[in-house]
Amino acid sequence: MATSLSSHSTPLLLTISILIFSLAFPATGDDHVFGKPIDRKSLGLKEEKLSHLRFYWHDILSGRNPSAIKVVPPPRNSSTGFGFVTMIDNPLTLGPELSSKMVGKAQGFYASAAQQELGLLMVMNFAFVEGKYNGSTFTVAGRNPVFNKVREMSVIGGSGLFRLARGYVQVRTHWYDPETGDATGQYDAYVMHY
Template identity: 65%
Template structure:
């Protein structure tokens, strides 16, 4: 009887060992699971990653005949920080601090007052370029902007066109702020890794 059971036990153990080895091989090699697969970046035309620095001026115009920032949600009436305010933007991006400087793109998105204790904005915007080889490409920024700080840093979370898979950060410095109109000109330095 022991002679009959022993081969059966050995065969069962071999079968279990084979299944475990096969499963671990699938996990280790990254086999196709039906909805995801590994790709070689060269197949998508990606070459060596590079770091670029862009510098331009962002013009947020709230008043006049052609505002570039429009409130879509008013702030709470009992707040000193404009908490709850949401403005949609289509702000020009220029080479120099004057609005008449050469237009290189537009900042499109929104900002919202997201702090009850200070003037702190949630910035969600695409820098949509319209100049040179970057025409049609975008850099996407999403982050916190503590407006009263001299320098604010926000992350670059992606992009499109020449900025696919982009990452990096921006530094914003207020150049001019008109307290009466709320209009602002802000210098942006963008440091972005891209292919």
Template identity: 65%
Template sequence: MALLTQTLAYHLITFLILISSTTFPATAKTRDFVRSLDRKTLELGKEKISHFRVYWHDIVSGRAPTSVSVVQPYDKNSTTAFGMIQMIDNPLTEGPDVKSKLIGRAQGFYGSAAQEDVSLLMSMNFAFCEGKYNGSTITVFGRNEVFNKVREMPVIGGSGLFRFARGYVQASTHTFDLKTGDAVVMYNVYVMHY
């Protein structure tokens, strides 16, 4: 019996040593990959809020569409086009005319995500190409209930001058051509950033 107890104790001690030798280095490494930073290290100044008004041109017709279908709806007779996905590289302009000053491009996709109403899942970056915001982006991700007069979606991030961005956009349809399917949507963007 004493020999059995010694053997069990030996195996238990060996097991505990093996576990502790594999656990402690992993814990030490875990502490190394995260650290607190001072805001000054990232050159973060005072947070500000900006408002942009841009016009988003969804061009599905013609020889050079900026919005192309990559997935067709499951049911071609669906009134909501559920399952449809469009990839976009839409112009963002200063005014509602597509020939007005180009401010950036909306790049990403939208898909019909509802079976009982026309609601889109929007996932896009507003990639700016004008002035001091050239090269900076704002990321919009949310639900767009197409037939509502004003649709609100969150700004979930950004890059460049919009690092750590958060806020929201309000979209309202300016024009929609029933014949071509082309649309112009006014986006009011309210974004907090550094």
């Protein structure tokens, strides 16, 4: 025997629905506000400062232990390599020689994102291991037209000493080997952080 809802049960269903809604979304004041302003000092953030860091980025595609691995090859008919993707775990050093003191790693990827020129989309976390920046990171994302003398990409965030980081990096090619594809770039980072 099938049962149907009578008009007498409608107030009961409405009451139950209101009760369930009020339990799911309690009206308890400011404790459950989606967003609200806070004092930056409550997070330990002091005066914002601008830091300039210079280091060298080593992209090693050759040898027994490359730091850059092509994970998606380009199509055969592309003169610019449009479409390739390379994952990186590149050393960052204090000087231009790979034997120079390592200050961190660039971890992320670059991809050929231009059909008419060699223009890369780069997304990297710079993870530092030296001095007061040990354990801190900042993230760079942007366009790198590699044959331009100076290229600029954005700093879009960070962690540790680089929390809430913003700024930019300028890149200059220090050395490039067309046979292997290995390269060294000079990075000048200008980073606003707390």
